Amino acid sequence: MKQLLSQNVKYIFFGGKGGVGKTVIAAATALYLAENMGKRTLLASFNPVHSLTSVFGQDLSGGVVKQISGVKNLWALEVQYDDIVEKYKTRITNLLKEMLKMAEVSVDIQPLIDIATTNPAFHEAAAFDKMMDVVLKEGENYDRIVFDMAAVANAIRLIGLSKLYGAWLQRTIKMRIETLTLKEQLSFRKEKIKEQIEKDPVLMELQDLYNRYVKVRSILTNPDLTRFIFVTIPTMLSISVVQRFIEMVRAYEIPYGGVVVNMVIPPEEAERDATGFLKSKYEEQQRNLELIRKAFSPNILAVVKQFPEDIVGLERLRTLATLLVS
Numbered sequence: 001m002k003q004l005l006s007q008n009v010k011y012i013f014f015g016g017k018g019g020v021g022k023t024v025i026a027a028a029t030a031l032y033l034a035e036n037m038g039k040r041t042l043l044a045s046f047n048p049v050h051s052l053t054s055v056f057g058q059d060l061s062g063g064v065v066k067q068i069s070g071v072k073n074l075w076a077l078e079v080q081y082d083d084i085v086e087k088y089k090t091r092i093t094n095l096l097k098e099m100l101k102m103a104e105v106s107v108d109i110q111p112l113i114d115i116a117t118t119n120p121a122f123h124e125a126a127a128f129d130k131m132m133d134v135v136l137k138e139g140e141n142y143d144r145i146v147f148d149m150a151a152v153a154n155a156i157r158l159i160g161l162s163k164l165y166g167a168w169l170q171r172t173i174k175m176r177i178e179t180l181t182l183k184e185q186l187s188f189r190k191e192k193i194k195e196q197i198e199k200d201p202v203l204m205e206l207q208d209l210y211n212r213y214v215k216v217r218s219i220l221t222n223p224d225l226t227r228f229i230f231v232t233i234p235t236m237l238s239i240s241v242v243q244r245f246i247e248m249v250r251a252y253e254i255p256y257g258g259v260v261v262n263m264v265i266p267p268e269e270a271e272r273d274a275t276g277f278l279k280s281k282y283e284e285q286q287r288n289l290e291l292i293r294k295a296f297s298p299n300i301l302a303v304v305k306q307f308p309e310d311i312v313g314l315e316r317l318r319t320l321a322t323l324l325v326s
Helices: 002-006 022-035 052-056 081-103 110-117 120-136 152-186 190-198 201-220 236-251 267-272 277-296 314-325
Strands: 011-016 041-045 074-078 144-151 226-232 256-264 300-305
Touching (some): 011 236, 022 041, 022 074, 022 144, 052 074, 052 314, 081 110, 120 201, 236 256, 236 277, 300 314
Parallel strands (some): 011 144, 226 256
């Protein structure tokens, strides 16, 4: 892990099965970058069920960037999905209104808005739009941005939109240009219509989105700038999830950064257990750790022990950060 963090990788995504400790690993990584490496760091949570407030013991809610109290160079953002969906809904509503205005047809637009915004993919598109904002706008203000993502299936779909979003925009722009061209051909006042077409707000909005997409896509697929790191625990289910989704990350051309193995029972704790329960779990983990070594070497970044208490507060995060890079 230390070798990866010493590189100029600016955008680090953490994903994995639910319950494997993605948030605390992301938080400890961001803390190490800020305190030990002196990097201006933003920790951005795209997990719908936010935990940064609990992990740091500070109020980080509200959907705005807040500095972590007691830490130089570290800020956090808990993305509020309701807010970003509403803002994206407003943008789509305005686009639909402009498109129908040119058609000069009186239509109740609300059913169209409801169809567009209740689509399950709409929330993911809104989240990806927010991710583009974080990468492009906040990227100018920070040396490193660490992303705490949702459960891995949602995270991969969200990042995968970096490939699908562009294809959709290209088709939409092409359709809009064809519509505008046809209107110009059918109009008797071609000069006036041509002037309107050049200032068409829908086309300008779509082209602006596409330009942003191209920039973000070039960043997310650049291994010098971006890595997606999986967090797993030594259980069969968690291992199989990571194996499956590594291939999906590669299919979307997102640079794979490696694996952090979390919650490993220390041997001394297993030996001290008089009941034999912990020793049995330890032996099971050891078998699974051998599977992890075979499946993921040489891309295992760190193996982190199971702590006897929750990782909350700066001191415990600092201890975890030390283990991550040791």
